[in-house]
Amino acid sequence: xxxxxxxxxxxxxxxxxxxxxxxxxxxxxxxxxxxxxxxxxxxxxxxxxxxxxxxxxxxxxxxxxxxxxxxxxxxxxxxxxxxxxxxxxxxxxxxxxxxxxxxxxxxxxxxxxxxxxxxxxxxxxxxxxxxxxxxxxxxxxxxxxxxxxxxxxxxxxxxxxxxxxxxxxxxxxxxxxxxxxxxxxxxxxxxxxxxxxxxxxxxxxxxxxxxxxxxxxxxxxxxxxxxxxxxxxxxxxxxxxxxxxxxxxxxxxxxxxxxxxxxxxxxxxxxxxxxxxxxxxxxxxxxxxxxxxxxxxxxxxxxxxxxxxxxxxxxxxxxxxxxxxxxxxxxxxxxxxxxxxxxxx
Amino acid sequence: xxxxxxxxxxxxxxxxxxxxxxxxxxxxxxxxxxxxxxxxxxxxxxxxxxxxxxxxxxxxxxxxxxxxxxxxxxxxxxxxxxxxxxxxxxxxxxxxxxxxxxxxxxxxx
Numbered sequence: 001x002x003x004x005x006x007x008x009x010x011x012x013x014x015x016x017x018x019x020x021x022x023x024x025x026x027x028x029x030x031x032x033x034x035x036x037x038x039x040x041x042x043x044x045x046x047x048x049x050x051x052x053x054x055x056x057x058x059x060x061x062x063x064x065x066x067x068x069x070x071x072x073x074x075x076x077x078x079x080x081x082x083x084x085x086x087x088x089x090x091x092x093x094x095x096x097x098x099x100x101x102x103x104x105x106x107x108x109x110x111x112x113x114x115x116x117x118x119x120x121x122x123x124x125x126x127x128x129x130x131x132x133x134x135x136x137x138x139x140x141x142x143x144x145x146x147x148x149x150x151x152x153x154x155x156x157x158x159x160x161x162x163x164x165x166x167x168x169x170x171x172x173x174x175x176x177x178x179x180x181x182x183x184x185x186x187x188x189x190x191x192x193x194x195x196x197x198x199x200x201x202x203x204x205x206x207x208x209x210x211x212x213x214x215x216x217x218x219x220x221x222x223x224x225x226x227x228x229x230x231x232x233x234x235x236x237x238x239x240x241x242x243x244x245x246x247x248x249x250x251x252x253x254x255x256x257x258x259x260x261x262x263x264x265x266x267x268x269x270x271x272x273x274x275x276x277x278x279x280x281x282x283x284x285x286x287x288x289x290x291x292x293x294x295x296x297x298x299x300x301x302x303x304x305x306x307x308x309x310x311x312x313x314x315x316x317x318x319x320x321x322x323x324x325x326x327x328x329x330x331x332x333x334x335x336x337x338x339x340x341x342x343x344x345x
Numbered sequence: 346x347x348x349x350x351x352x353x354x355x356x357x358x359x360x361x362x363x364x365x366x367x368x369x370x371x372x373x374x375x376x377x378x379x380x381x382x383x384x385x386x387x388x389x390x391x392x393x394x395x396x397x398x399x400x401x402x403x404x405x406x407x408x409x410x411x412x413x414x415x416x417x418x419x420x421x422x423x424x425x426x427x428x429x430x431x432x433x434x435x436x437x438x439x440x441x442x443x444x445x446x447x448x449x450x451x452x453x454x
Binding site: 026032064 | 404
C-alpha cells in the first residue's frame with residue numbers, strides 16, 4: 001500500500017539512523033498484519049479515505065518516531081529545581097555586579113540620561129546571557145550525569161547527598177517584638193536605592209532634578225557652589241553604593257528578614273563622613289560669589305544667610321545621624337546582652 | 346476538552362502507564378510479535394495504541410526485560426518478543442507490588 005509506505009518513510013526520517021531500518025521493518029510487519037485483519041473484517045481493501053483515517057489514528061509520523069527515542073530533556077526533573085534556584089541567584093548577583101559596574105562607568109563618563117538609558121537597556125541582554133550560561137552548565141551536567149551515571153558523584157543533584165544537619169538554623173527571633181523585614185520591603189529598598197543612585201548621578205548635569213525650576217534662578221544668580229561640593233557629591237555616591245550592595249547581598253543570601261543593626265551602624269558611620277566634610281569647610285563657605293569683586297557689597301548678606309542655613313542643615317543632619325548611630329549601637333548592645341543573659345539561664 | 350477532563354485524562358494516563366508495563370510483561374510470558382501482543386491484550390480488555398506499545402517493547406528489551414528474535418511467519422519477517430530471565434524476576438517483584446497496592450486501595454476504600 002503506497003500510503004503506508006509513505007507513512008513509514010515519514011516516520012523513518014525522524015528515527016535515529018542507527019536503528020531506523022530495524023524499527024521500520026518491525027513497524028511495517030506489525031502494521032501490515034493489522035491492515036490484513038482490517039481488510040478481512042471489512043471484506044474489501046481499504047479505500048483511500050479509510051486508509052487515511054487509519055494512518056491518522058496511528059499518529060503524526062514525528063510523534064510516532066519520538067516515542068522510539070528515550071525521554072529527552074535538556075535539564076531533567078531531578079536537577080530542574082536546583083537549576084531554577086541557581087538561575088534566580090545568578091540573576092540577582094548579575095544585577096548587583098552589573099549595577100556597581102554601570103554606576104562606576106556612568107560616573108567615569110559625564111552622567112546624562114542617554115548613558116543611564118543605555119545602561120538600563122543593556123539589562124535584558126545581560127540577564128539573557130546569564131540565563132544562557134547557567135542553562136548551558138546545567139545541560140552539560142545533565143548530559144554527563146545521564147551518559148555516565150555514578151561516575152561523577154559531584155555532579156549528582158544536591159538532593160542526592162544532603163543531610164538534615166546542613167539545614168540553616170531557624171531565623172532569628174527579633175527582640176522587642178520587631179517584625180522581620182518582608183521580601184517585598186527588602187526588594188523595594190534595593191529598587192529605590194538604585195533609583196536614588198541614578199537620580200543622584202544625573203543631578204550634576206541636570207540640576208533641575210534637584211531644585212526644579214529654581215535652576216533658572218540659580219544660573220542667573222551671582223552664586224556658585226564651592227569646590228568642596230565635588231568631594232561631598234562623590235562621598236554621597238560612595239555611601240549609597242555601599243548601602244545598595246549590602247542590601248542586594250542581603251536579598252541574594254536570603255538574610256533580609258534578619259535585623260540590620262550592624263549594617264545600620266556602619267552605614268550611619270560612613271554617612272557621617274560627608275556630613276563631617278560639610279561641617280569642616282573653612283568659614284562654612286559652601287556657596288561663593290561668582291564675581292566677588294563686583295557683587296560682594298550687594299550680596300554679602302544673602303551669601304551669609306545661605307551659608308548659615310546650609311551649615312545649620314548640616315548640623316541637624318549630623319545630629320540625626322549621630323543619634324541614629326548611637327541608637328544602633330545601643331540596640332546592638334541590648335540584643336547582645338539579652339542573648340548573653342538567655343545563654344546564662 | 347475542558348480543564349477538568351484534561352486533568353482526568355492526565356491522571357488516567359499516569360495511572361495506566363505502570364499498569365501497561367506490567368500487563369505487557371505478563372502477556373509476554375508467551376511469545377508474541379507486536380501486533381498479536383496488542384490483539385491479545387485487547388481481547389483481555391486492555392487496549393493499547395500501536396504508538397505506545399511498539400516503542401514500549403523496544404524500551405523493555407533495551408532494559409534487558411525482554412528478549413527478541415526476527416523470524417519468518419506467514420511469509421513475513423516479524424520480531425517476536427518474550428520475557429527474559431531478568432524480566433521474569435522483575436515481573437514477579439512488580440506483580441507483588443501491584444497486588445499490595447491493589448489490596449491497600451481496597452482497604453482504604
